[in-house]
Amino acid sequence: MIENKTVAIVGLGYVGLPLACLCSRKGWQVEGIDINKETIASINKGVAPIAIEPGHLGEEIKKKKIKAAEDFKNIADAQVIIICVPTPVSDSYLPNLGPVKSASQSVAKYLKKGQLVVLESTVNPGVSIEVVKPILEESGLKAGKDFHLAHCPERIDPGNEKWTVINIPRVVGGINKTSAKVAKDFYEEILEGKVMMMKSLKEAEAVKIVENSFRDINIAFVNELAQSFNKMDIDIVDVINGASTKPFSFLAHYPSCGVGGHCIPVDPYYLIERAKASGFTHEFLRLAREINNYMPTFTVDLITQALNDHQKSIKGTNIGILGLAYKKNISDTRESPAYEIIDLLKKVGAELHIYDPYVKDESNASSLADVLKKSDCLVIATDHDEFKGLSVADLEKNNILAVVDGKNCLDKDSFAKSKVDYQGIGR
Numbered sequence: 392m393i394e395n396k397t398v399a400i401v402g403l404g405y406v407g408l409p410l411a412c413l414c415s416r417k418g419w420q421v422e423g424i425d426i427n428k429e430t431i432a433s434i435n436k437g438v439a440p441i442a443i444e445p446g447h448l449g450e451e452i453k454k455k456k457i458k459a460a461e462d463f464k465n466i467a468d469a470q471v472i473i474i475c476v477p478t479p480v481s482d483s484y485l486p487n488l489g490p491v492k493s494a495s496q497s498v499a500k501y502l503k504k505g506q507l508v509v510l511e512s513t514v515n516p517g518v519s520i521e522v523v524k525p526i527l528e529e530s531g532l533k534a535g536k537d538f539h540l541a542h543c544p545e546r547i548d549p550g551n552e553k554w555t556v557i558n559i560p561r562v563v564g565g566i567n568k569t570s571a572k573v574a575k576d577f578y579e580e581i582l583e584g585k586v587m588m589m590k591s592l593k594e595a596e597a598v599k600i601v602e603n604s605f606r607d608i609n610i611a612f613v614n615e616l617a618q619s620f621n622k623m624d625i626d627i628v629d630v631i632n633g634a635s636t637k638p639f640s641f642l643a644h645y646p647s648c649g650v651g652g653h654c655i656p657v658d659p660y661y662l663i664e665r666a667k668a669s670g671f672t673h674e675f676l677r678l679a680r681e682i683n684n685y686m687p688t689f690t691v692d693l694i695t696q697a698l699n700d701h702q703k704s705i706k707g708t709n710i711g712i713l714g715l716a717y718k719k720n721i722s723d724t725r726e727s728p729a730y731e732i733i734d735l736l737k738k739v740g741a742e743l744h745i746y747d748p749y750v751k752d753e754s755n756a757s758s759l760a761d762v763l764k765k766s767d768c769l770v771i772a773t774d775h776d777e778f779k780g781l782s783v784a785d786l787e788k789n790n791i792l793a794v795v796d797g798k799n800c801l802d803k804d805s806f807a808k809s810k811v812d813y814q815g816i817g818r
């Protein structure tokens with residue numbers, strides 16, 4: 392084992408960058424590598440290219456403790472190499488392992504005996520052995536003999552102040568026990584959270600996909616209930632809150648206008664496709680994806696109905712879209728359902744006024760007040776704190792006819808005596 396407390400982090404995004412900062416804080420020299428020139432330039436200038444608030448880890452970037460480069464040669468002398476590149480899906484929902492393959496190829500060029508290579512990207516069971524290992528072994532070195540190979544899926548939840556990269560418990564799997572143990576020791580040194588050793592790489596890979604599929608399925612269940620209860624005039628949120636009084640065997644999930652982010656709407660496809668290649672069809676996962684993918688259309692249907700009630704059609708109507716980020720109080724817009732809602736509304740000729748305080752460069756309205764002034768109808772696509780503060784009086788003052796609350800974040804009861812129609816998702 393090389394021992395020099397240098398870690399190379401490949402991919403400096405939402406996963407790699409906080410990790411790089413944490414390693415630096417724990418006394419490791421960090422060699423950051425990315426293919427994005429702007430990301431590299433920004434980090435080397437001491438400016439975080441993305442928001443890294445929890446634990447004030449961004450301080451390590453300000454202090455220029457993280458070195459970033461495009462060239463992989465800097466990994467040659469690192470004790471540990473961690474790959475944190477994206478694992479997206481194509482437009483037809485097929486896994487794209489291109490970034491994992493290309494990062495592994497670049498690592499292979501400089502791989503040395505005694506190094507630990509960890510894949511942190513979310514992948515389906517089998518990728519470390521079937522895809523990463525053969526590429527790394529093109530170096531002439533053998534995994535588990537000449538270098539250690541492990542998988543430690545990241546569980547970071549951007550914007551979550553309580554659970555951060557520092558304290559979230561982790562699992563690791565290795566190509567053999569030694570690799571798993573070396574990886575466990577490394578993570579135990581940098582993290583405050585517990586690290587559990589899985590019996591294999593495949594098990595560690597499966598843990599992450601199962602976690603995110605579990606969430607996707609539970610969200611799909613309440614999204615389906617929202618559509619059913621909408622027809623039966625039952626408030627799904629009240630029902631979930633009622634069911635939550637059961638102190639065991641119920642876990643509250645809430646419906647919304649769609650599922651976004653780089654993980655939940657993406658990861659299940661990795662399992663679906665890998666299982667298909669092994670001759671198994673995941674009906675349950677596929678259905679959950681279909682239900683959740685349908686929610687932006689359901690939301691637009693609610694807008695159509697709300698406007699119909701006012702003898703208006705979507706065509707030519709001024710509709711305010713509040714929020715582009717996929718979740719509250721952050722700027723990450725990846726896979727955000729807001730975009731599909733916008734596309735669907737544009738197709739039928741709506742005049743859109745879009746505002747997200749965290750994504751100003753994609754907003755065409757200058758402020759929340761600007762949207763209120765220009766719109767006849769509102770859609771809340773993200774439950775940013777700024778939008779949650781909207782009152783019935785704010786809407787009445789601006790002659791808003793209807794609000795479709797895609798995140799069920801406004802006080803529905805406060806609309807009872809108002810002329811403004813309130814329509815939530817399943818309430």
Ligand SMILES: NC(=O)c1ccc[n+]([C@@H]2O[C@H](COP(=O)([O-])OP(=O)(O)OC[C@H]3O[C@@H](n4cnc5c(N)ncnc54)[C@H](O)[C@@H]3O)[C@@H](O)[C@H]2O)c1
Nearest residue numbers: 402403404405406425426427476477478490494512513545
């Ligand atoms: N974002 C999350 O909340 C989150 C949480 C847990 C797990 N994950 C998983 O972690 C992985 C990374 O996600 P992310 O959100 O950090 O992605 P990201 O897009 O924010 O960052 C990835 C970085 O990798 C760089 N990159 C792409 N290809 C590269 C290559 N060949 N060599 C070097 N750098 C390369 C990109 O330029 C980018 O800066 C994904 O598998 C994702 O599913 C993400």
